[in-house]
Amino acid sequence: MKKHNFNSGPSILPQEVLQQAAEAILNFNGIGLSILEIGHRTSWFVDVIEEAKSLVKELMQLNDGYEVLFLHGGATTQFMQVPMNLLDDSSTAAYCDNGIWGSKAIKEAGLFGQVNIVASSKDKGYTYIPKDFIVPATNSYLHITTNNTVEGTQWHSFPQTEVPIVADMSSDIFSREMDFNRFALIYAGAQKNMGAAGVNLMVIRKDVLGKVQRKIPAIMDYRNHIEAGSLLNTPPVFAIYVALLTLRWIKKEGGLKEMERRANEKSNLLYSTIDSLPLFKCPIAKEDRSKMNAVFFIEDETLQNRFLDECKAHGMIGVKGYRTMGGIRVSMYNALPLESVQAFCNLATAFNNANQ
Amino acid sequence: MKKHNFNSGPSILPQEVLQQAAEAILNFNGIGLSILEIGHRTSWFVDVIEEAKSLVKELMQLNDGYEVLFLHGGATTQFMQVPMNLLDDSSTAAYCDNGIWGSKAIKEAGLFGQVNIVASSKDKGYTYIPKDFIVPATNSYLHITTNNTVEGTQWHSFPQTEVPIVADMSSDIFSREMDFNRFALIYAGAQKNMGAAGVNLMVIRKDVLGKVQRKIPAIMDYRNHIEAGSLLNTPPVFAIYVALLTLRWIKKEGGLKEMERRANEKSNLLYSTIDSLPLFKCPIAKEDRSKMNAVFFIEDETLQNRFLDECKAHGMIGVKGYRTMGGIRVSMYNALPLESVQAFCNLATAFNNANQ
Numbered sequence: 001m002k003k004h005n006f007n008s009g010p011s012i013l014p015q016e017v018l019q020q021a022a023e024a025i026l027n028f029n030g031i032g033l034s035i036l037e038i039g040h041r042t043s044w045f046v047d048v049i050e051e052a053k054s055l056v057k058e059l060m061q062l063n064d065g066y067e068v069l070f071l072h073g074g075a076t077t078q079f080m081q082v083p084m085n086l087l088d089d090s091s092t093a094a095y096c097d098n099g100i101w102g103s104k105a106i107k108e109a110g111l112f113g114q115v116n117i118v119a120s121s122k123d124k125g126y127t128y129i130p131k132d133f134i135v136p137a138t139n140s141y142l143h144i145t146t147n148n149t150v151e152g153t154q155w156h157s158f159p160q161t162e163v164p165i166v167a168d169m170s171s172d173i174f175s176r177e178m179d180f181n182r183f184a185l186i187y188a189g190a191q192k193n194m195g196a197a198g199v200n201l202m203v204i205r206k207d208v209l210g211k212v213q214r215k216i217p218a219i220m221d222y223r224n225h226i227e228a229g230s231l232l233n234t235p236p237v238f239a240i241y242v243a244l245l246t247l248r249w250i251k252k253e254g255g256l257k258e259m260e261r262r263a264n265e266k267s268n269l270l271y272s273t274i275d276s277l278p279l280f281k282c283p284i285a286k287e288d289r290s291k292m293n294a295v296f297f298i299e300d301e302t303l304q305n306r307f308l309d310e311c312k313a314h315g316m317i318g319v320k321g322y323r324t325m326g327g328i329r330v331s332m333y334n335a336l337p338l339e340s341v342q343a344f345c346n347l348a349t350a351f352n353n354a355n356q
Numbered sequence: 357m358k359k360h361n362f363n364s365g366p367s368i369l370p371q372e373v374l375q376q377a378a379e380a381i382l383n384f385n386g387i388g389l390s391i392l393e394i395g396h397r398t399s400w401f402v403d404v405i406e407e408a409k410s411l412v413k414e415l416m417q418l419n420d421g422y423e424v425l426f427l428h429g430g431a432t433t434q435f436m437q438v439p440m441n442l443l444d445d446s447s448t449a450a451y452c453d454n455g456i457w458g459s460k461a462i463k464e465a466g467l468f469g470q471v472n473i474v475a476s477s478k479d480k481g482y483t484y485i486p487k488d489f490i491v492p493a494t495n496s497y498l499h500i501t502t503n504n505t506v507e508g509t510q511w512h513s514f515p516q517t518e519v520p521i522v523a524d525m526s527s528d529i530f531s532r533e534m535d536f537n538r539f540a541l542i543y544a545g546a547q548k549n550m551g552a553a554g555v556n557l558m559v560i561r562k563d564v565l566g567k568v569q570r571k572i573p574a575i576m577d578y579r580n581h582i583e584a585g586s587l588l589n590t591p592p593v594f595a596i597y598v599a600l601l602t603l604r605w606i607k608k609e610g611g612l613k614e615m616e617r618r619a620n621e622k623s624n625l626l627y628s629t630i631d632s633l634p635l636f637k638c639p640i641a642k643e644d645r646s647k648m649n650a651v652f653f654i655e656d657e658t659l660q661n662r663f664l665d666e667c668k669a670h671g672m673i674g675v676k677g678y679r680t681m682g683g684i685r686v687s688m689y690n691a692l693p694l695e696s697v698q699a700f701c702n703l704a705t706a707f708n709n710a711n712q
């Protein structure tokens with residue numbers, strides 16, 4: 001039976017990326033060695049990381065003020081590493097509290113300086129994106145999570161502010177066109193739209209660095225990684241290679257414009273179907289709904305569990321909501337084919353009609 | 357032409373591990389999904405990490421006081437994370453300065469507390485392992501690097517001390533039998549004897565934790581990872597899976613006893629050959645030589661470069677010394693077959709005889 005992979009991350013990757021990754025494990029580029037066995041300072045791997053960096057710059061149309069790094073760890077590491085590098089003990093950073101991951105970032109930032117929560121959607125269970133808030137010009141930066149994987153919300157426009165914007169784009173990176181040069185720092189765990197778990201993409205506008213007084217541990221200091229060309233220590237070689245393969249695939253398929261078209265097509269189908277079925281409820285404000293993770297539920301829990309069982313029986317993986325949230329979640333990352341969303345919508349419609 | 361992979365890390369892995377890893381990328385355990393696409397909280401992956409932990413405990417014969425973790429990052433991350441968790445601002449930790457990696461660890465520890473360098477071999481270019489030094493009982497821990505990948509030395513016996521011993525075992529983990537319960541904390545980047553780059557093995561005796569006053573960032577606090585069963589955030593799934601495959605291979609081949617027998621056989625052959633050839637000089641004290649990384653040189657640099665070219669022509673990869681050291685380095689990790697060492701020794705002998 002064909003599997004439909006709606007995982008929230010680690011999640012579905014393009015079949016050709018998996019094929020190429022498997023080949024590279026046996027024989028990388030025909031050199032007679034595995035990608036897992038080559039030194040990270042060989043020209044073989046330097047070519048990999050340089051091409052990956054250059055594809056990131058090209059896809060995002062970044063200007064020359066930016067550096068691209070591939071670092072160990074996931075986004076959770078950045079919750080700490082960002083304030084360690086950008087926030088002085090006596091300074092204040094602005095944070096938006098609009099989801100579970102953003103609130104974790106807030107907690108970590110508090111260890112390094114003052115946190116000013118300039119906007120929150122906690123009052124309504126994080127079901128919308130706060131708008132029209134003010135960021136004091138004295139704040140060192142503004143932190144937002146562009147897509148909330150758990151709650152199913154997404155920023156579709158960004159705050160107008162002179163303060164440098166730091167964005168956790170883990171779950172919607174490379175899914176849409178936008179002016180990335182508006183951001184001072186972007187970070188993203190790779191395991192959604194960009195590859196396998198085990199590496200963080202960092203996009204850093206160099207002028208925001210070097211402004212804090214504290215002594216930063218060598219491995220945590222972005223400047224050291226920039227100076228070393230992302231090869232300060234042994235990097236997560238294979239995860240970077242899978243990111244390269246995925247970046248090549250995105251470019252070949254038509255870049256961010258095409259990824260956005262697909263995301264629109266899939267999410268429009270999903271939300272319009274759910275909204276048309278009385279059994280299913282989506283609590284998220286329509287204008288703030290995520291095109292990556294649709295979060296909704298069936299009020300009757302017994303019925304919801306039966307639906308989740310039916311999904312499983314139809315080879316649909318990962319449709320159960322986040323462990324602390326419950327409900328249903330359908331993740332529609334770049335590599336998810338439209339036919340998987342169609343299959344889900346067909347099942348939801350049939351289930352609705354049989355159980356109304 | 358057959359390749360002989362003498363890389364210092366990332367380095368050679370067993371062929372069957374590579375084969376199994378490639379299969380899992382296409383279809384993990386026959387479930388119809390890639391190992392790169394499955395959620396880290398599924399029973400599929402929980403089984404992987406639990407088996408890997410349990411194999412570590414079994415191979416090391418650890419008692420119940422220990423926890424095993426697989427964390428993001430490489431050993432360099434631990435240079436910072438160890439003192440962050442174990443060393444208070446006002447306390448002192450003992451460090452041995454016997455190589456480039458240990459000296460980096462010393463630098464990072466200095467950011468968190470006082471460092472007492474209790475032993476150093478810097479006076480003779482790190483060509484030996486310091487012995488008979490005293491560790492004050494007031495020091496929070498003693499840090500050593502059990503094998504010096506760059507300099508080619510290895511600790512063959514360990515200091516007698518009541519102070520908890522912290523050991524960086526990145527480059528000789530799982531290569532020999534010893535009483536691992538003598539150590540309070542062991543860390544090792546996986547990319548030498550344990551798999552692919554991108555994950556750190558941590559073995560922690562729980563009673564050393566919780567003794568520092570500082571607030572530790574959530575992702576850096578070992579206690580959080582222990583509480584979350586090494587699933588605090590999305591772990592480096594594939595790197596952990598490759599570690600599991602490698603651990604299974606070690607067990608199947610005969611465990612640490614057999615790994616040690618092979619390391620003895622290979623390193624005895626290598627060193628006895630080099631010592632017998634007037635052209636080659638090994639500067640390392642005989643009793644401290646590493647069984648993982650043999651470091652030596654040819655005095656005449658032109659001749660040495662010719663020899664390195666010949667190695668390349670014979671499919672021998674990674675025999676050039678560390679970039680800041682020069683010379684020749686032959687790494688002989690667990691997966692390196694004896695025949696590769698034989699091939700190297702034959703070439704070295706022929707080169708010696710032709711150029712004396």
